[in-house]
Amino acid sequence: MRERIVIANWKMNGSREANALWVSNFLAEPVRLSCRTVVCAPFIYLPELTEACRNTAIEIGAEDVNENASGAFTGEVSAAMLADFGIRFAIVGHSERRRLYGETDNRVAMKAVTLVKNGIRPVICVGETLEERERGETPAVILRQLNAVLAVLKPESIGAIAYEPVWAIGTGKSADPATAQTVHAGIRARLVQAAPEAGKLTPILYGGSVTPENAASLFAEADIDGALVGGASLNAQSFYSIGEALCAARP
Numbered sequence: 001m002r003e004r005i006v007i008a009n010w011k012m013n014g015s016r017e018a019n020a021l022w023v024s025n026f027l028a029e030p031v032r033l034s035c036r037t038v039v040c041a042p043f044i045y046l047p048e049l050t051e052a053c054r055n056t057a058i059e060i061g062a063e064d065v066n067e068n069a070s071g072a073f074t075g076e077v078s079a080a081m082l083a084d085f086g087i088r089f090a091i092v093g094h095s096e097r098r099r100l101y102g103e104t105d106n107r108v109a110m111k112a113v114t115l116v117k118n119g120i121r122p123v124i125c126v127g128e129t130l131e132e133r134e135r136g137e138t139p140a141v142i143l144r145q146l147n148a149v150l151a152v153l154k155p156e157s158i159g160a161i162a163y164e165p166v167w168a169i170g171t172g173k174s175a176d177p178a179t180a181q182t183v184h185a186g187i188r189a190r191l192v193q194a195a196p197e198a199g200k201l202t203p204i205l206y207g208g209s210v211t212p213e214n215a216a217s218l219f220a221e222a223d224i225d226g227a228l229v230g231g232a233s234l235n236a237q238s239f240y241s242i243g244e245a246l247c248a249a250r251p
């Protein structure tokens with residue numbers, strides 16, 4: 001069976017005090033979620049969060065990584081450094097990184113490779129802009145982003161693919177479940193083409209204005225195996241509710 005995962009992407013939010021409160025609020029929920037639960041946070045908080053979540057159901061991930069092993073890259077963090085702190089997941093290719101910092105498909109693929117080399121599961125984001133969708137380019141854009149990764153990694157090395165339509169991120173306008181499922185099915189088909197067995201097992205997450213209200217309808221779709229949650233993940237109870245919806249949809 002495919003793994004189910006909910007991932008919080010806190011982006012550039014949080015404080016030591018707010019993070020500690022988040023963890024205690026999440027752990028105060030009486031039932032432990034049966035799906036994998038990951039919190040991706042800014043680099044500086046990762047060691048403290050890792051300690052706070054040791055022996056709990058929460059795993060800690062990074063929001064990005066540098067593609068190089070080490071050297072003169074001022075301000076950057078390598079995969080080996082993340083591994084040194086026991087980090088098991090990292091997001092790469094988030095649309096904010098692609099758009100604001102000019103990350104190319106190839107650079108995203110290199111980041112995924114360095115993570116795998118260091119035993120960290122890459123969560124690879126793909127997604128089209130509104131203009132690309134309106135021009136009917138969604139399948140081609142997703143395939144281009146996915147192919148760059150599949151050129152250097154086998155599907156079994158990919159921790160998860162996250163489909164995040166850029167127009168749905170932070171807008172309150174989630175993709176409707178059928179629209180998301182169509183893209184997820186296309187991603188699944190490409191993964192299976194690359195590896196007939198392993199491709200069936202790669203979790204494909206949806207991200208973009210996921211809330212406790214719309215989560216269940218998204219998770220009812222056959223190829224939506226979880227969520228990458230931004231805004232709603234800043235509230236521990238909301239993020240827990242999204243996890244609950246996933247566990248209920250795929251017991």
Ligand SMILES: O=C(CO)COP(=O)(O)O
Pocket residue numbers: 009094164168169170171172207208209210228229230231232
């Ligand atoms: O970018 C996202 C997660 O990586 C989605 O953000 P929102 O859930 O705030 O739309």
